[in-house]
Amino acid sequence: MPKDHGIGASPKRREDVRFLTGAGQYTDDINVYGQTYVHFLRSDVAHGRINSVNTEVASAMPGVVRIFTGADFDGIGGLPCGWQVTDKHGEPMKEPAHPVLAQGKVRHVGDPIAAVVAESLEEARNAAEAIEVDIEELPAAVNMKAALAEGAPKVHDDLSDNLCYDWQFGSDQADVDAAFEKAAHVTTLELVNNRLVANPMEPRVALGDYSRANDESTLYTTSQNPHVIRLLMGAFVLGIPEHKLRVVAPDVGGGFGTKIFHYAEEAFCTFAARQINRPVKWTSTRSEAFMSDAHGRDHVTKIELALDAENNFIGLRTDTLANMGAYLSTFSSSVPTWLHGTLMAGNYKTPAIQVNVKAVFTNTVPVDAYRGAGRPEATFQLERLVDKAARELGVDPIALRRQNFITSFPYETPVAVAYDTGDYVATMDKLEEMIDRAGFDARRKESEAKGKLRGLGINCYIEACGIAPSNLVGQLGARAGLYDAATVRVNATGSISVMVGAHSHGQGHETAFPQVVAEMLGIDESMIDIVHGDSSKIPFGMGTYGSRSLAVCGSAMVRATEKIINKAKKIAGHLLEASEADIELKDGQFTVAGTDKSVAWGDVTLAAYVPHNYPLEDIEPGLEETAFYDPSNFTYPAGAYACEVELDPETGKVTIERFAAADDFGNVVNPMIVEGQVHGGLAQGIGQALLETCSYDEDGQLLSASYMDYAMPRADDVPFYAVDHSCATPCTHNPLGVKGCGEAGAIGSPPAVVNAVIDALHSGGHTQVTHIDMPVSPGRVWAAMHG
Amino acid sequence: MQMSDSRTIQAPRDMVWQAILDPEVLKACVPGCTELTGTPEDGFDAVVVQKVGPVKATFKGHVTLSEMDKPEKLRLSGEGKGGAAGFAKGGADVTLTEVEEGTLLSYEVEAKVGGKLAQLGSRIIDGFAKKMADQFFQNFQDAIEGPSDPEEAPEVESGDGHKKGWFKRMVSG
Numbered sequence: 001m002p003k004d005h006g007i008g009a010s011p012k013r014r015e016d017v018r019f020l021t022g023a024g025q026y027t028d029d030i031n032v033y034g035q036t037y038v039h040f041l042r043s044d045v046a047h048g049r050i051n052s053v054n055t056e057v058a059s060a061m062p063g064v065v066r067i068f069t070g071a072d073f074d075g076i077g078g079l080p081c082g083w084q085v086t087d088k089h090g091e092p093m094k095e096p097a098h099p100v101l102a103q104g105k106v107r108h109v110g111d112p113i114a115a116v117v118a119e120s121l122e123e124a125r126n127a128a129e130a131i132e133v134d135i136e137e138l139p140a141a142v143n144m145k146a147a148l149a150e151g152a153p154k155v156h157d158d159l160s161d162n163l164c165y166d167w168q169f170g171s172d173q174a175d176v177d178a179a180f181e182k183a184a185h186v187t188t189l190e191l192v193n194n195r196l197v198a199n200p201m202e203p204r205v206a207l208g209d210y211s212r213a214n215d216e217s218t219l220y221t222t223s224q225n226p227h228v229i230r231l232l233m234g235a236f237v238l239g240i241p242e243h244k245l246r247v248v249a250p251d252v253g254g255g256f257g258t259k260i261f262h263y264a265e266e267a268f269c270t271f272a273a274r275q276i277n278r279p280v281k282w283t284s285t286r287s288e289a290f291m292s293d294a295h296g297r298d299h300v301t302k303i304e305l306a307l308d309a310e311n312n313f314i315g316l317r318t319d320t321l322a323n324m325g326a327y328l329s330t331f332s333s334s335v336p337t338w339l340h341g342t343l344m345a346g347n348y349k350t351p352a353i354q355v356n357v358k359a360v361f362t363n364t365v366p367v368d369a370y371r372g373a374g375r376p377e378a379t380f381q382l383e384r385l386v387d388k389a390a391r392e393l394g395v396d397p398i399a400l401r402r403q404n405f406i407t408s409f410p411y412e413t414p415v416a417v418a419y420d421t422g423d424y425v426a427t428m429d430k431l432e433e434m435i436d437r438a439g440f441d442a443r444r445k446e447s448e449a450k451g452k453l454r455g456l457g458i459n460c461y462i463e464a465c466g467i468a469p470s471n472l473v474g475q476l477g478a479r480a481g482l483y484d485a486a487t488v489r490v491n492a493t494g495s496i497s498v499m500v501g502a503h504s505h506g507q508g509h510e511t512a513f514p515q516v517v518a519e520m521l522g523i524d525e526s527m528i529d530i531v532h533g534d535s536s537k538i539p540f541g542m543g544t545y546g547s548r549s550l551a552v553c554g555s556a557m558v559r560a561t562e563k564i565i566n567k568a569k570k571i572a573g574h575l576l577e578a579s580e581a582d583i584e585l586k587d588g589q590f591t592v593a594g595t596d597k598s599v600a601w602g603d604v605t606l607a608a609y610v611p612h613n614y615p616l617e618d619i620e621p622g623l624e625e626t627a628f629y630d631p632s633n634f635t636y637p638a639g640a641y642a643c644e645v646e647l648d649p650e651t652g653k654v655t656i657e658r659f660a661a662a663d664d665f666g667n668v669v670n671p672m673i674v675e676g677q678v679h680g681g682l683a684q685g686i687g688q689a690l691l692e693t694c695s696y697d698e699d700g701q702l703l704s705a706s707y708m709d710y711a712m713p714r715a716d717d718v719p720f721y722a723v724d725h726s727c728a729t730p731c732t733h734n735p736l737g738v739k740g741c742g743e744a745g746a747i748g749s750p751p752a753v754v755n756a757v758i759d760a761l762h763s764g765g766h767t768q769v770t771h772i773d774m775p776v777s778p779g780r781v782w783a784a785m786h787g
Numbered sequence: 788m789q790m791s792d793s794r795t796i797q798a799p800r801d802m803v804w805q806a807i808l809d810p811e812v813l814k815a816c817v818p819g820c821t822e823l824t825g826t827p828e829d830g831f832d833a834v835v836v837q838k839v840g841p842v843k844a845t846f847k848g849h850v851t852l853s854e855m856d857k858p859e860k861l862r863l864s865g866e867g868k869g870g871a872a873g874f875a876k877g878g879a880d881v882t883l884t885e886v887e888e889g890t891l892l893s894y895e896v897e898a899k900v901g902g903k904l905a906q907l908g909s910r911i912i913d914g915f916a917k918k919m920a921d922q923f924f925q926n927f928q929d930a931i932e933g934p935s936d937p938e939e940a941p942e943v944e945s946g947d948g949h950k951k952g953w954f955k956r957m958v959s960g
Binding site: 044045109125128129287290291697699701702703704705706708709 | 873900901903906907910
């Protein structure tokens with residue numbers, strides 16, 4: 001029987017009550033007395049030299065408090081990048097300045113030129129129209145290949161060219177070359193991983209406040225990691241020490257990575273509030289979000305697989321151009337390198353792997369992590385390539401994968417990571433059962449009878465989550481540790497507040513985390529609340545991204561709870577006049593082993609706060625413990641996905657008929673939440689595969705900046721999913737045995753969709769079609785069929 | 788985007804040339820133009836109100852005439868700034884050729900938009916630009932010849948029995 005509480009149960013999400021009844025408290029719901037509003041005047045050219053910005057007329061307009069330009073930020077730090085990548089020559093990446101407001105040049109459509117602070121938003125917008133900006137438009141670097149060509153327009157004049165870094169990683173060159181020399185077959189594929197815009201439901205908001213009374217700044221912001229923002233903005237941009245800077249990220253309506261980063265608007269509102277001694281609020285419009293939220297993906301890749309005569313994978317090499325956009329966003333440099341190259345082994349025992357990545361500056365919005373961050377790019381190219389190889393060799397794509405699976409663990413890949421555990425055969429077996437592979441031929445015949453083509457696409461994926469071991473990522477260039485922290489505060493009555501460094505913006509932490517503590521203590525979940533998102537309430541935390549919250553912060557919470565149990569047992573031992581070693585905790589009762597002598601959880605907590613009868617000489621009163629947890633390895637969720645499409649050869653329209661996901665997330669705390677996470681990830685992956693793309697024209701004008709032109713997936717674009725996570729191999733190195741489930745759906749689904757489309761086309765005789773770039777729109781399919 | 792087209796205007800080439808240089812004609816012909824001042828030598832300052840898809844804006848811009856080869860060829864180029872709506876810019880190479888019916892006016896237009904116009908209107912901008920160009924040259928033809936649809940405006944019979952546009956009336960009496 002399924003559990004009804006604790007780990008493994010599926011209580012409904014308690015936070016949904018407030019979200020669904022309009023009681024959520026989002027950043028835009030926060031208003032502070034005396035608040036002003038800022039409107040950013042943004043560049044509408046992709047690249048230009050700022051000759052002058054005249055604010056004289058605008059400054060005199062009604063309601064204007066002050067207008068800021070780049071000159072106001074002379075001597076103020078720029079927005080920092082959190083990860084220094086070292087190139088293949090041992091040189092650090094190029095790291096151009098990223099001013100809060102543009103100085104000298106504008107480098108992408110949306111680059112902020114001036115900020116008008118006024119009594120109302122309307123007055124700020126009106127005054128912005130009156131600012132006279134003289135910008136000399138310059139030729140723009142938009143396409144990555146063109147941006148690297150000799151004589152291309154330079155995004156940053158102080159750099160020698162637009163190359164941020166040329167990175168190489170993996171096996172020795174000689175081993176890779178040897179594999180390709182002796183290969184019986186080489187499969188090559190060139191593809192694009194399309195640029196995406198994350199589009200969280202809630203656009204970004206920042207509200208800066210300053211208290212002259214204690215010289216303290218507060219920033220309310222839509223962030224996935226308030227402490228990271230405090231660190232980056234306080235230390236690198238504005239020079240405010242931590243004890244004078246509070247960052248609050250209240251309810252956040254979706255992040256998907258794009259709310260990890262420290263943005264100019266956050267620094268501006270905090271800075272301006274100090275300057276004018278009034279709160280300053282910015283609320284992004286959807287149009288602004290398209291041109292100021294960091295974008296995702298945007299890789300162009302050539303990948304080659306060497307196979308021996310028995311179809312064993314013997315070598316893999318990749319060559320990728322990765323778009324950085326105009327500036328280095330917070331974690332942008334790490335995405336195409338360490339979050340991508342380290343996953344190139346996939347689920348396969350390929351012995352020699354080499355990854356080459358050139359990161360390129362262009363006059364486009366900065367690109368950074370988006371749900372999966374580097375791992376979807378790795379998975380897509382590898383799993384498309386394996387599918388193409390199977391087709392070229394005339395072998396079954398599932399059999400080819402099975403033949404090359406890693407089957408013994410731990411397994412050290414040639415790309416620097418060690419998979420602790422996994423069972424790829426089990427997830428593939430499960431998948432074949434879920435998708436009813438045996439019945440596929442009959443379904444294909446049914447489709448063909450209707451004049452349609454039907455295709456089945458299968459792929460595997462692996463990702464590295466639970467980011468990350470600090471000592472390892474430090475060696476790789478991370479400028480921060482990636483541990484997390486939790487404080488378990490037990491109150492006198494036995495109720496508990498758990499302050500966690502992870503931030504919940506859709507993940508359901510407020511429901512799942514108490515299940516863990518409740519299970520450990522044997523008390524009811526309703527006695528436990530999660531507190532998150534406020535640097536003044538939480539001891540510390542590195543936030544939520546990379547499917548890390550439960551694996552890293554949850555582990556800190558377990559450690560802190562263990563400390564609570566240890567101390568509570570001492571108190572119980574005193575109350576029961578027994579040795580603490582003999583005290584057992586079960587179902588919220590402390591019992592002397594082998595006796596019926598016991599005290600309840602509440603008796604112990606009360607004694608801790610009302611220590612009339614208490615071992616004061618041995619232990620302190622109170623019951624509150626903090627733990628920091630730094631993982632010893634990444635976690636490696638993995639699985640196998642299948643997609644079945646129907647394709648209308650008349651129009652090229654693809655519809656997804658069936659989709660199955662067999663995931664290994666290790667142990668699962670709340671299966672319902674996990675299923676929801678997978679559903680959401682699948683929708684985003686299917687969106688990337690069939691619908692979404694962010695387009696620029698050759699001048700760097702952003703063309704898809706509204707929902708008229710940027711096609712988000714809707715309910716009728718996705719099927720009912722079959723989702724399973726029963727093939728669990730628990731993580732071996734964290735106390736919960738969990739791996740993380742937040743990104744898998746978005747990582748694993750795009751290749752399944754495209755593989756299915758290619759399969760459908762081949763079944764219809766269109767065997768010349770070996771690849772179609774995403775989004776696989778009807779136009780592209782039709783063109784490929786008739787190309 | 789780029790496009791080209793041509794139309795025959797029933798008027799002598801010199802008259803067509805003169806019309807192109809006339810600010811009053813230009814003002815009457817540019818769709819949505821509310822103000823236009825200046826000279827062919829210094830160029831014209833113009834204010835144009837237009838709605839592109841969901842974006843309505845007042846564009847302030849400057850139009851210059853260049854590469855003038857009287858009475859055969861010239862280039863019209865301009866840029867309009869629409870504040871928060873973004874900008875539009877473009878040029879038209881106009882060639883006038885004498886033909887039996889009058890003058891063949893050929894044009895090659897290239898137009899670009901930026902900012903919000905590009906972001907919201909990219910799908911419709913080609914159609915919009917074509918419509919603008921068609922309207923401009925139709926207005927221009929009407930200004931010289933008189934409206935093609937006699938219901939649209941009262942026409943004045945001229946001595947030779949042809950209807951006349953207001954510009955033709957003005958210059959030919």
